Amino acid sequence: MRTDKFGRSGLVRTEPAGLNRWAGETDPRVIFRNIVQRPRHKTTGETVTIVGDHDPALLKYFDCTRSGPRSAFDSNVVFQFEIMEYILDFGFDRLGADGSQAGQIDHPILITECVCNPVHSRSKMAELLFETYGVPSVVPCLFHVVLKMHLFRAYGVDAAFSYKYNQQRGICDKDGLAICPGFTTTHVIPFIDGEPVYNGCCRTNIGGFHVTDYLKQILSLKYPHHMARFTWEKVEDLKMEHCYITPDYGSEARLFQKATKEAEEKTRCWQLPWVPPPIEALPSEEEIARKAAIKERQGQRLREMAEAKRSSRINELENELHGLEFLLKQLEQVEAEDIPSFLSETGYVSKLEIESAVVKVTQSLRKAKGEPKGEQADIEEKTDPASTEKFPLINVPDNILTAEQLKEKRRQLFLKTTSEGRQRAKQKRQEEELERERRNQEDEIKRLENPELYLEQLQAKYKELSEKVEQRKRLKTNGGHTNGNNVSGGVGRGERLNAAQRERMRLLTTAAFDRGKGEDTFGARDEDWQLYKLMSKDNDDDDDGPDEDEAELGRISSRLQEVDPTFVPKSEAGTSQPTEVPRLRPLTKEDFQIVLGVERFRCPEILFRPNWIGIDQAGLDEMAGVSIRRLPSKNQELEERLTSSIFMTGGSCLFPGISERLEAGIRMIRPCGSPIRVVKALDPILDAWRGASAYAASPHFLTQTFSKMDYYEKGEDWLRRYQFQYTI
């Protein structure tokens, strides 16, 4: 059965993403992605080899974490022949090489390679095929093929086969340009008289791989939460299904920018699986009532507890007070000289101390009973005039006092200054209050005169002040770096500190540097020591008391609240609010949608503009011009013949709109009026294989092959120059 089908078969190798297949028929028998995985089997622990794509469900038995899928190709050149061997093994195995007589594949092999394949790759491949897969003199042939042949090899260029195949079918002429955007590279090959002209070839390192990778990157940057969804296979599918090439990128992008209806129609949406979160039912009336009751009960209990505590404390204090009063009464009866011995039992030192204790206890008792504080303050005030009596030692000169009295005097002095300070602060507060009152009254008069104008003025003032305060705050936290929303953008060392901190750093560094310089005179003068004060950390908060502006702002905002019911003061949280809102928002269906708009034509556009992804080379349309320029003979008639038969093949020319775009692009670089015709291969992916297959079946093929003997005798230079004749 197989005999006729494999009459003269060839194994066709294609581009990295390509397919590996036997030849001789109209359609390949085996198609697989030439990638190799070497995972470890989970239960037995042995490393196995898996070639091509398989049901991902079966991969659960393997531990694929150590090694991902690997390719034998670097760019479009085979460089890992171990992987290549696995791929060939798999290919031959699947084609039914059962090998009843071991050790040989008795067929000429037709294998394709990239344009100007380095001889290293060529010879390694030849070696692999000759040495590993068979020797010429072995008798029985595999696949029941009657022909006994030595292993022959021939190299062909993929695109050439596709070109030939389509030429035979009248798609393109014998002179023409083949443009083949492949997986990792794009080639333009001019054909003259049906033979490729290598001098005119050009290659740009861009292809379908880059398009998919670009789409993958864009999507994962646009939707960082769904990054795990964008697997290579999925993105590849998205690319093949949705991407297209526009005739004019700029105008198409503007459509989307203006959010026109056309753009909306062109937008595709991929809905990720999403389950709406269960809607929480609002608590019923009873529930609310029940909760309120529980709360009320708890509050009641707390109140009771507090009350009990208070009464017990009052009790305690009263008892103490009684005790102290009793002690005082007893003291009155005791003789003056007996006082110390009497008191030694009670723990007090003097009568004075007992009296002060009495005052203290009465005060706390009053507090516990909940009498208003004002009264207490009044009392304090009342006692004030008597301060001289309270601090009797202050005006007594030191020399007539004993050591103990001196100590006492110092204490009294301290107490006096603090109480005076308090007094002053209080007075100031009162004055401020009065001032505020007065201004409020003034404002009120103004308001009554012209309410609208007043409101306007107030609001303007509020705005101005709040900005000022804000600015100040920012300066304080951000050290003059007012453009505050970019936290990450190159913030230098100086920018991070505020002015005071910077000054401190400067002092520290100068101090550190001064150490080594000559004679150290630090500390000789008193001012030197001021330095430490400046350096100390407490110096950092340069708060010069409560900010006047802030106080004014507070007054105005409270005033505004009174006057204008719609006024809402800007809270400090206001600035950080916008970032927090989306986090609190429950996730909706829209959060699980991947929207493809501009991306649909942005990604394949890199075939025409490789510098968008940092590849500084000409795009598809320019390559055609480059290729024509490189041709050795300048001949306008020939150039016209070439451009009137531009032929596209390869996986990446499947994007809709590519022919029109290419035609427009080439028209721009060709002289006016030159004939331009762009055609696509009948089947851009498989035509190369079909061409090769047809070629392998022709008798001319055998004259083109070379044997193992040729390979070893003629040397590397011959192999380098070896070129295949495509014309049959």
Added chain:
Amino acid sequence: MEPEVIQAELVLPNHLSFKKIQMYEKYPKGQSRGRHWKHLKQIIQAENFQNYPPDESNYVNIESPPSMHPCKKICDITGYEAPYSDPRTNLRYASAEVFKTIRSLPNEYVQRYLAQRNAAVVLK
């Protein structure tokens, strides 16, 4: 090995009768092989293309030259035409809204956007 794995013929057999040298003979188990292959860059270097006449086409000289067209600048975030570029992040942007978003981007994302067009800062 699980029956369904065997049935799917997922795993490449170790011994293939049509081969002259088997994989396990070529690369015996447990022996560290080191790196026995060259990257494309090394292959190209070893080819010594400079020793051959320049009019003879080879893998290196068939590469396309840089584009002669002016590079259209597009917004790194949205893909629209970008008339502006941000001096701090070096990102190109199309409008004020996009500018706002790029200023709020963390540095890592800025670098990833730049890496798309091979303009990111690479520390070596």
